[in-house]
Amino acid sequence: MNRIILISVFSILTLRVMAQEKIVQTAGRDQLGTFAPKFAELNDDVLFGEVWSRTDKLGLRDRSLVTVTSLISQGITDSSLTYHLQTARQNGITRTEIAEILTHIGFYAGWPKVWAAFRLAKDVWAEDAGGDDAKAAFQRQMIFPVGEPNTAYARYFTGRSYLAAISREQVNVSNVTFEPRCRNNWHIHHAEQGGGQMLIGVAGRGWYQEEGRPAVEILPGTVIHIPAGIKHWHGAAADSWFAHLAFEVAGEETSNEWLEPVTDEEYDGLEQ
Numbered sequence: 617m618n619r620i621i622l623i624s625v626f627s628i629l630t631l632r633v634m635a636q637e638k639i640v641q642t643a644g645r646d647q648l649g650t651f652a653p654k655f656a657e658l659n660d661d662v663l664f665g666e667v668w669s670r671t672d673k674l675g676l677r678d679r680s681l682v683t684v685t686s687l688i689s690q691g692i693t694d695s696s697l698t699y700h701l702q703t704a705r706q707n708g709i710t711r712t713e714i715a716e717i718l719t720h721i722g723f724y725a726g727w728p729k730v731w732a733a734f735r736l737a738k739d740v741w742a743e744d745a746g747g748d749d750a751k752a753a754f755q756r757q758m759i760f761p762v763g764e765p766n767t768a769y770a771r772y773f774t775g776r777s778y779l780a781a782i783s784r785e786q787v788n789v790s791n792v793t794f795e796p797r798c799r800n801n802w803h804i805h806h807a808e809q810g811g812g813q814m815l816i817g818v819a820g821r822g823w824y825q826e827e828g829r830p831a832v833e834i835l836p837g838t839v840i841h842i843p844a845g846i847k848h849w850h851g852a853a854a855d856s857w858f859a860h861l862a863f864e865v866a867g868e869e870t871s872n873e874w875l876e877p878v879t880d881e882e883y884d885g886l887e888q
Contacts, residue, residue, distance in 0.1 A: 639668040639676075676767060680704035681717065684733075688718070689725040693732040701733075701740045708765035710751075711741040750795075754857040758819035758836075760791040762859070772801045772874045774883075775851075782861070791818060793859040799851025799883065802827070802875040810867025811844035815860045822858035823886060824850040831886050834860060844870075849878050 644659030668679060680703055687697045704714065714737050722730035755762050763780025766773070775798030782789040805813050815824065817838040824840045825831035827847040834840060834850070842848055844867065852858035864870070 639664045641665065641668075676707040677704075677709060677764070680707045680709060684717070685721055685725075688721050688729050688733045691726075691729050693729065693736060697733065698736050698740065701737055705740055706767070708767055714741060750857065754793070754820065754859075758791075758859060760818055760859065760861075762793045763791060766792070769800075772803070773851075774799055774801075774877050789861055789863065791859055792862050793857065794822065794852035796852050796856055796858075797854050797883070798858075799823070799878050800849055801877045802847055802849050804847050804873045804875065805842065805844050805864065806869075806871045806873060807844040807867035808869035810865055811870045812846075812865045812867070813842040814863040814865060815840040815842070815850060816863075818859040818861060820858035821853040821856040822851055822860065823853060824848065825886075834858070847875065851878070854883075 641660045641664035644656030645653075648656045648659075668676070680700065683700050684697070684704055687693075687700060701714070709717070715734075718730050718733050718737060721733075751762060760782055761780040763778045766777040766779040769777070773794075776795045777798055777800070778793040780791040780793070782791055805811055815834065815838075817834040817836050817840075819836055822834040823831045824834055824842075825848060826842075832838075832840070833853075840850070844865075850860070864872075
């Protein structure tokens, strides 16, 4: 007997993408391709293309943490550390976390080394000065966790989003959080039968819009039903963090098609 089971699209697909996505690096060939082609190949194809890409064994966030710690311990505080600090930020390490990480390293690797690393880290995380406080304040508004940066799907979002697994028994449920102005691309949930998506507002204020129709405001408790085959997007209001539970309705031959980003003109045209 068939029955409909709601499955979180973000939780399942994120795990799959993180396990499959390959890191692309060209720095070796760009800088040393003609002088040391073999070294360039090992750097780009082995170190990054194979080792860094083994995200099913160790996530990118943890690999960044290990790399930053190793470089600082050796006293390497040149452009390579700057690059890996930037990568650590992209992989979800926050301003508050990097300050604590460097403080901890200082007791084991040496105070002068960490002083030098702090000078670089301050520049890398400069624009996040108030971000952690805002995130913590938003967390206090809801019972579900904000979660970790949604790095696996970042290319399908304008702005930063976060993902938290809520349940993995009976029904898989995840909480998706958007920073102000963050929204996902236009996309379509395809299915031969059944399928579609369901959203439930959790905290803050956000928007849902179907192609050719006015945007709908999402507040805590708002339920959005999205049939299969409908082009749509959803995300935060310009002046508010926003979180919703995301479910995908099971069906036959289901798939998700990511399309173009929601432009600033489209987004700013909403009655914010």
